[in-house]
Amino acid sequence: MIRKIYKFGGASVKEAEAVRNLKQIVENHKNEDILLVVSAMGKMTNAIEKVLADFRAHDGQLGWEAMTPIMEFHEKIITDLFEPEKVDAVIEKITLLLIELYDKLQDTHKAYDYQYDQTVCYGELISTTIIAAYLNESGIPTRWLDACKYVITDDTFRSASPDWNETRLRIQKLDTEHIRGLVCLTQGFIGSTNGGKHATTLGREGSDFTAAIFANCLDAEEVTIWKDVDGLLNADPKRFKETVKIPHISYSEAIELAFYGASIIHPKTIKPLQNKNIRLNVQSFVHPDMEPSVIDKENGMTIPSHIVKDNQTLVSISPRDFSFMNEHNLKTVFEVCDELRIHANMMQTSALTLSICFDHDDAKREALMESLKESFSVKYNENLQLYTIRHYEEGLEKAFIAGRKIYLEQRSRATAQFVIG
Ligand code: ASP
Ligand code: MG
Secondary structure, X not given: OOOEEEEEOHHHHOOHHHHHHHHHHHXXXXXXXXXXXXXXXXXXXXXXXXXXXXXXXXXXXXXXXXHHHHHHHHHHHHHHHOOHHHHHHHHHHHHHHHHHHHHHHOOOXXXXXXXXXXXXXXHHHHHHHHHXXXXXXXXXXXXXXXXXXXXXEOOOOOOOOEOHHHHHHHHHXXXXXXXXXXXXXXXXXXXXXXXXXXXXXXXXXXXXXXXXXXXXXXXXXXXXXXXXXXXXXXXXXOOOXXXXXXOEEEXXXXXXXXXXXXXXXXXXXXXXXXXXXXXXXXEEOOOOXXXXXXXEOOOOOOOOEEEEEEEEEEEEXXXXXXXXXXXXXXXXXXXXXXXXXXXXXXXXXXXXXXXXXXXXXXXXXXXXXXXXXXOEEEEEEEEEEEEEEEOOOOXXXXXXXXXXXXXXXXXXXXXXXXXXX
């Protein structure tokens, strides 16, 4: 029975040294019945996106040289990882995958979202093929599993949702086939439509969600996300000098943090774990002996967290007839937002104006203005930041906001939000 799911993201396998570190972690836990969920190496998903854009710009007519960046990146890792006499065999396996990828990159007459999933999935397929070979070579018996045969989804390419019944049926079979002492290894982020005909992806950074899907279907004990930070931090260390590790929070608090834009865990990850009461650990792969941050059903700490979302658009909407922003007007506006899938990150109403802050998207903003223009005047500002402080304490915002313009400000009991220029 598989009891534990370990998820390793791109940063944890970005070079040979990192893969050796992964091996060491797996070695230390190999008798605990684990399933590894692994992402594409380093920034390979971005790299394939870029190659795909090049193929589409050239109607699919690019030579094999177009594959060089992807090929060289992986070859370097392979040459560094394996003994010289083993290198060729692994490169051969990867070359077969690259040939398939090259083929699919030429299908530029297909819809973009569809072609995206058929090609971008190779980042994960290549990464896990290399890692499975390396673990086996290092004396850790590992079974490579094709996630597309287990994670069955609808056909919303680039943002597919799992068909839970079918996925559960397939994943549960795995438990009966699983052999003690064997490490299972599969890809994050990818799945396929029923029948396995077409690859799908769960949305960028979706590997956390894959780990949660497997954990839910297997009734696992815990999921561990191995990260390059010491655990869950109360702010992004790239933006804030002083960060504090949060040792423990509840599922609901984690959902709140993800909602406000904390990017440490993919937002869809928590629900499947919460439903089965499966513990989520966020643990450092750099200091694997350090205690993880734990997310479970118990109430955790409530230390202030700072979350910043870039690239925000703020629209201010007022009825042209100077009537109040009443329920009828609100209904009209929200119906349009719903249709256009504009998701409000923050909003506020005054007597005459409704302000909505959402992720920058020119097409959506223009469509919103067009739909409302008869009855409402709509103004907007762009390039703003939404700054949220969860478990707000007086004055905490000052350092970050100093000298900047505040466009909108809102406080509830637990949370303060600022839209700033
Ligand atoms: N490789 C995918 C991405 O970069 C999925 C993931 O890393 O979670 O978005
Ligand atoms: Mg990633």
